[in-house]
Amino acid sequence: MIRSSVPANGSSSQKKIRGIQNGWFTEAATMWPGQRFSLALKNYDEANSILYHKRSEFQEILIFQSAQYGKVFAIDGILQLTERDVFTFHEMMAHVPLCSHRNPERVLIVGGGDGAILREVCRHPEVTHITLVEIDPMVIEASKECLKIVPPETWYDPRLEIVHQDAAEYVEDPTNHNRFDVILADTLDPLGPAESLFEPEFYEAMHAALRPNGIVCTQGESTWIHLDLVRDLVSCCADIFDTSEYATTSIPSYPCGQIGFILARKGDGSNTRTRGCSVPVRTPAFQKDLKWYNSQMHRAAFVLPQYVKKELNAPDVNLSGRIRNVNDEEEDENGEEDDQCFLRGCTIQ
Amino acid sequence: MIRSSVPANGSSSQKKIRGIQNGWFTEAATMWPGQRFSLALKNYDEANSILYHKRSEFQEILIFQSAQYGKVFAIDGILQLTERDVFTFHEMMAHVPLCSHRNPERVLIVGGGDGAILREVCRHPEVTHITLVEIDPMVIEASKECLKIVPPETWYDPRLEIVHQDAAEYVEDPTNHNRFDVILADTLDPLGPAESLFEPEFYEAMHAALRPNGIVCTQGESTWIHLDLVRDLVSCCADIFDTSEYATTSIPSYPCGQIGFILARKGDGSNTRTRGCSVPVRTPAFQKDLKWYNSQMHRAAFVLPQYVKKELNAPDVNLSGRIRNVNDEEEDENGEEDDQCFLRGCTIQ
Structure with a gap:
């Protein structure tokens, strides 16, 4: 991140x-x-x-x-x-949205020049194209030369395209519209230059860059420190996307040991209710290589403490949905209760 | 704690x-x-x-x-x-075991002289007797005079009996055997004088002090720091009790922002399989007064990251069990998959 x-x-x-x-x-x-x-x-x-x-x-x-x-x-x-706790944030940020999408072919990673998100995305054989937009080439240089927490071959995955550009400009470019199935925005905190990445305009641009049924997953801040911001981000996404949810994970080296993700999905333009991301539709074939994520962790990440649930006006998460195979198309239109948007109104402060 | x-x-x-x-x-x-x-x-x-x-x-x-x-x-x-995060640990430590017990009348609190666990236990109208064994009277004095994070009336609850004694001695006393429905052991870390509270003998004494179907919940350390100890405690309890499980919660001011609980249940002596504690049997009537616990958080607390699950050889938690009323006696003997013990063998180091 x-x-x-x-x-x-x-x-x-x-x-x-x-x-x-x-x-x-x-x-x-x-x-x-x-x-x-x-x-x-x-x-x-x-x-x-x-x-x-x-x-x-x-x-x-x-x-x-x-x-x-x-x-x-x-x-x-x-x-x-x-190195000790990198896997919590990065496995969840990649696998929760990717395992919530039936066929994630094209993935955009915003930031993430350290390679940790990229490593997780590369595990998915369904993914055919990965675009990594990292403004600072030196982050990638440092990661390749010295950090080396990702295998060197990750950087040479034939599916990978690296772009050194401001991510907001890239996403806003109309030539990139309707192009991605999943966008993973490993964004900065909303201070200084990153402030624009927490504005509705950035989320609107990401919505435009997604294909139908596409999912965006962004760094969602800690509910212990910035609950107002989390509430406003979830609310903002509920206005722009068909679904908007907050998921949480534990990570010792981030403040308060907790960080979350905003997960929002674009609909397919039909009147069918869009599914949220709290119930995985696929199980990872590479589960044995993971240290943090599993399908139960996926679902449990959407369960929120009472004070957070109340603040976000979040519905109960349906923990009972079984994991479905990508071929279970007949169940496509059976939405779960947890597919509802959290909030309305967009008041980023 | x-x-x-x-x-x-x-x-x-x-x-x-x-x-x-x-x-x-x-x-x-x-x-x-x-x-x-x-x-x-x-x-x-x-x-x-x-x-x-x-x-x-x-x-x-x-x-x-x-x-x-x-x-x-x-x-x-x-x-x-x-004051900022006291509710995470203490609500979970009290309400997970108490909402897993059909009729928790008699509760023993080991340590907990700050009153924070006591406050949560007092919310349960089913509880008719509370014994708090705190070795150091000055902890209670400091809490009453100065900390004041619990309402003053908590200390004057007519159900409360305070004992200033070494908890291990109290629990080992045969006059206290077969006496409690729930024991909440807000114990020290296993260094110095508290070491004995992490020995099998202490768990055996707590088992003896429980009535049939009774539950013990102890401070279970962090999986980020002491995974070996967690594994050994779960294993030790699996030898002594009918069920043995680990549940986790987030808390910013404890190391790594994570702490867990060991939950173990005594059987009733019959051949009926004993239920674990991962599915609540009651919903708190006082839910509106809580900031952290709810029935979904209860179940999600037993969902473990892949590396922890593997280390503890923990089964999948059944997240689908609906919350049952205390009067649903007809369902008593329908155990869930997650009621199995984790491990065998007792090798506390």
Whole structure:
């Protein structure tokens, strides 16, 4: 996930690295005031633990070897992923939407230059084309050269096309409309340059870029910290898409240990009620290779704590739907109760 | 939760408070090395933010006003609860076992002198007797005088009996055998004096203290940090009890943002298969007063990530069981697939 992207100041001093002091990396805390999470460098040794530290045109990129979390990737002092828990966010972000779509051929990844989402998408044999739009080539360079948490062959998957462009511009380009079955938007937090990615216009553009029955899955923030924003995003998507839902997962290295996803589906233009994403329609053939996702985790991710459910005016999730094969077409029009939109009204703040 | 209890060294200096420096409280990290969680004091003001700081016969008790987490309660430098997220752990620890029992009349709370579990237990009108065994009277004093996160009347509930005794001794006392329907063991981490509370003998004593069909729910540690211990506890309980399961919840102020519970049920001595605790048999009449628990959260708590499921050799949880009324006696003997024990063998390390 790319959670912040404040332009770097141009200094390239190795001596002062944002967030690192006395053998510890401490995350900057502008969006989650009053709390800090710190990770120890391996052997408390800055000289050998810093694996990559460069400033690109866009941001400060840091990779270090931690004592307990493996390699750690940070941008502008904000934790992006660690080897220890990378699989929770990235497996859920990829497999929940992909296993909710009957035939996801064309996938767009917004951001995600670290390759972690890409690795998960590549597992799906149904996917024939993958477009990765990453504005900063240095993120991919750092991942290939140093982070290496994804197998090198991932970058050479013949289905992959890499585009270095602003994702909002790419999605808004009419030549990319009606083109994708699934869009995975591994977006920044809504501060600074990423603010536009939390505006209705971006969601409208993603809606236009989807084919009928297409699904968008975006980084959905933490209900512990930004419940108002989550509510407004779910509401905004309910206005634009046929379905709009919030799913949650656990991840130790993100603030409060919790992050969510907004999942929204475009209809097919008919009067048939569109299914939400809380019940998978396929089971992954590669389940044995996964560490976090399974079909039960998929369904349980949509179950929300009482205070969140109330705030989002979310319906009860139907946990009883059995997993259906992609060939179970006869059941296509049997919508579940959980297919209803959450809210109406669009008031992003 | 009481997560550590190292005997204090007798010094009562207000000037040096374990964990507090430069306006921040940072949790000591012996059991979760390489990571630290810090909370800002309100207004960075130690003089006014420290609400309670005393050393009892057993431990160092600290209550401070934080910037973002409300009042915070720590013992020996370890976070026990915060006003902001207290409800996740305590609602789940109380309502999952109590809503899994048809008629929980007599409840034993081990530890829990802060009152947070007690508050949740008191909500159940079925409960007629509550015994709270807290070794340290000063924890209750601090809670009543200063923490005040539970309404004062909680302490004067006519059903409540408070005992200041070592919980292991209390439970082992034959006069307390066959006495309780539910035991909620808000135990320490298995370091130092609390080690015995993670030994099979303690679980055997709790089994003896339960009435037929009784349920024990203990603090079950985090799968992110102590997966071996979780596996061994589940396994140990599977040897002693008729059912043994692990349930999980999210809580920002505990390490890795995740904590679990071991839920184990005693049979009734017949050949009828004993039900596990993953499907509630009652819905709380007081649901509107809760912030975290609901019947769907109850079931979803037993759904485990793939790597945890594999490690615990856990079966698929049946998410489809409808919630039954306490009067649905005709369904009593229809066990679910998820009622099976997880593992055999007891190898606590």
